[in-house]
Amino acid sequence: MTPDHLKKLLDAVKDGSTPVDVAFEHLRQLPFQDVGCAQVDHHRELRQGMPEMIFGEGKTTAQIVRIMQAMSTKGSNILVTRLVADKAVEILTMFPAASYNDEARCLTMEQRPVEVCGRGMILVISAGTSDIPVAAEALLTARFLGNIVEHLYDVGVAGIHRLLARRELLCSASVLIVVAGMEGALPSVVGGLVDKPVIAVPTSVGYGASFGGIAALLGMLNSCAAGVTVVNIDNGFGAACAASLINRV
Secondary structure (H helix, E strand, C coil), X not given: CCHHHHHHHHHHHHHCCCCHXXXXXXXXXXXXXXXXXXXXXXCHHHHHCCCCCEECCCCCHXXXXXXXXXXXXXXXXXXXXCCCHHHHHHHHHHCCCCEEECXXXXXEECCCCCCCXXXXXXXXXXXXXXXXXXXHHHHHHHHHCCXXXXXXXXXXXXXXXXXXXXXXXXXXXXXXXXXECCCCCHHHHHHCCCCCXXXXXXXXXXXXXXXXXXXXXXXXXXXXXXXXXXXXXXXXXXXXXXXXHHHXX
């Protein structure tokens, strides 16, 4: 339930168009709902300003469907992250209004229009083409949370002129999410070019000595550029949530 939905419900009780018993049924499971495999947090949007979202990795199709059913009955918009394509196909047969983005590995179902609530544009940058899946997750999540989002892909430090040619786009962003694997140098470069918050996302892309993204993570944590913060390896979702909170009006 969104703040607007709650206000409308209370106004309806106040003017007598909705009986108290009906309103009580709406509110009875508002904080959370036990669906057996999960405790669905219907109160999250009222409390945090962003809805309950579903981490798909490790969950069975049946578990995801059960959670989605609980959320859909409340009129919630739904985002499932880290969802493999074969599970998505099964889910789409039960929720034909949903859509799947195979690049981002995310499924969304919008039951109400996404209201733009960001004060500016979030720019998602990837160092290489191999980093795009994590960048796409960040892009899709940020849009789902009500932000205007642009992207700039394959502008890593191996050809820094590609990034420098887009200075105008860099400077127009309110928040920048910079996704990079290998040695993870790109966020430091971007952080040295802009006066806005930079959220660095290390990816597990790279050869053996990258240690599955640990090298990029440590490089970003040791960034010499002021104002760069770092999320976990491959966590485009977490970066988008942080950027959305920073960008909120």
